[in-house]
Amino acid sequence: MPSVEPLLMLAGPVKIDARVIQAMSRPSLGHRTRHFTAALREIRELLQYAFDTRGPVGLLSGSGTAGIESMLAGLLRTEDRVLCLTNGKFGERVFEVAARYAQAQQLDIPWGRPVNPEATREALEEGDYDVLALCHNETSTGLTNPAEELGRLAQEAGLLYLVDGITSVGGLPVDMEAWGIDGLVLGSQKCLAAPAGLSAVALSDRGYERLHEENAYYLNLKAHVDHLEAGSTPYTPAIHLVLGFREALRLLREEGLLARIARTAKLGAASRAAADAIGLPLLPDRAFASNTVSAFSYPDRVDETLRERLREEHGVLVAGGQGRLKGGIFRIGHMGVCSFADLRATFRALEAVLADLGHPFEPGAGVEVIDGSHDEAD
Numbered sequence: 001m002p003s004v005e006p007l008l009m010l011a012g013p014v015k016i017d018a019r020v021i022q023a024m025s026r027p028s029l030g031h032r033t034r035h036f037t038a039a040l041r042e043i044r045e046l047l048q049y050a051f052d053t054r055g056p057v058g059l060l061s062g063s064g065t066a067g068i069e070s071m072l073a074g075l076l077r078t079e080d081r082v083l084c085l086t087n088g089k090f091g092e093r094v095f096e097v098a099a100r101y102a103q104a105q106q107l108d109i110p111w112g113r114p115v116n117p118e119a120t121r122e123a124l125e126e127g128d129y130d131v132l133a134l135c136h137n138e139t140s141t142g143l144t145n146p147a148e149e150l151g152r153l154a155q156e157a158g159l160l161y162l163v164d165g166i167t168s169v170g171g172l173p174v175d176m177e178a179w180g181i182d183g184l185v186l187g188s189q190k191c192l193a194a195p196a197g198l199s200a201v202a203l204s205d206r207g208y209e210r211l212h213e214e215n216a217y218y219l220n221l222k223a224h225v226d227h228l229e230a231g232s233t234p235y236t237p238a239i240h241l242v243l244g245f246r247e248a249l250r251l252l253r254e255e256g257l258l259a260r261i262a263r264t265a266k267l268g269a270a271s272r273a274a275a276d277a278i279g280l281p282l283l284p285d286r287a288f289a290s291n292t293v294s295a296f297s298y299p300d301r302v303d304e305t306l307r308e309r310l311r312e313e314h315g316v317l318v319a320g321g322q323g324r325l326k327g328g329i330f331r332i333g334h335m336g337v338c339s340f341a342d343l344r345a346t347f348r349a350l351e352a353v354l355a356d357l358g359h360p361f362e363p364g365a366g367v368e369v370i371d372g373s374h375d376e377a378d
């Protein structure tokens, strides 16, 4: 095992910039202090920037799933009928959480295929739904669902539209207002490249007005949104993570949201093209392949040994499959502050292990594609 820090090319947590680590390396401080209030006020503004909204936002100490649960607990009522569009593990999770709080139904789509707007329209016509719920970027299959088109359907039917944006916000285009999104969740350890352990929720004005406080105590979203607006938190937050999160958000603003999205798109395209060049089969429907995470099926002669050897021999961590895809695929995360040098190092290591496992390809072909896919500035 190399002695240097491993290169995190997971689908989250992802690599963290040294400035973020530095921001957390400080003595303890109280959360009811002027210093921390100033940090929270800055975070609120920066979160609005990341979500590309002027509307209400809340910050939670708890991973992405806490954000999802807080949104659903705050917006769903027992009698609400929710249509959950599921084509992967995280869409299923949205359904499982929604089912705790309301009458949830699944529109089950094969994993690796996008949610089909026509099938969604038909399902909406058949049932008397109040809410449409979607996982925008399905991390488990490396697929981006057509959230804009689906939002149009929700708008036409007058439904509340709730979206898991955990691996899309800050890495893929998301337009809450134009797409009619009422609730949108992000996770700190994904496109924002902050440490794991925080999540945030953005709401439309209609979403905020609909919030109720009966279902949740610690995850009461209204309390978190109202407190953040006042520069505070309802309970003791994960103070050091919050400071790291602020620095990660500052980095996003310095790079620019659109620039980061464009860079992530280039990384996604380079990852797919390099994989094509060395004969790695892309898992999802290519037209819907995600730019934040690439999922590949294992070709003949290759199995989970690949990930193990990447980790042990090259210090490169890539993600495996989840749920029904466990053992059959691997995934490369290329979001946040991931660079072309990181992607190149990953493909270099991949090529070395694949060659050793007897996978047939032209050595160097993947790395060459990556080298030709960007310029110095990237």
Ligand SMILES: Cc1ncc(COP(=O)(O)O)c(C=O)c1O
Binding pocket: 011, 012, 063, 064, 065, 066, 090, 135, 137, 138, 139, 140, 164, 165, 166, 167, 187
């Ligand atoms: C799309 C999506 N939703 C939800 C989650 C769950 O987030 P967490 O593990 O931070 O609770 C993840 C994590 O990978 C994800 O990618």
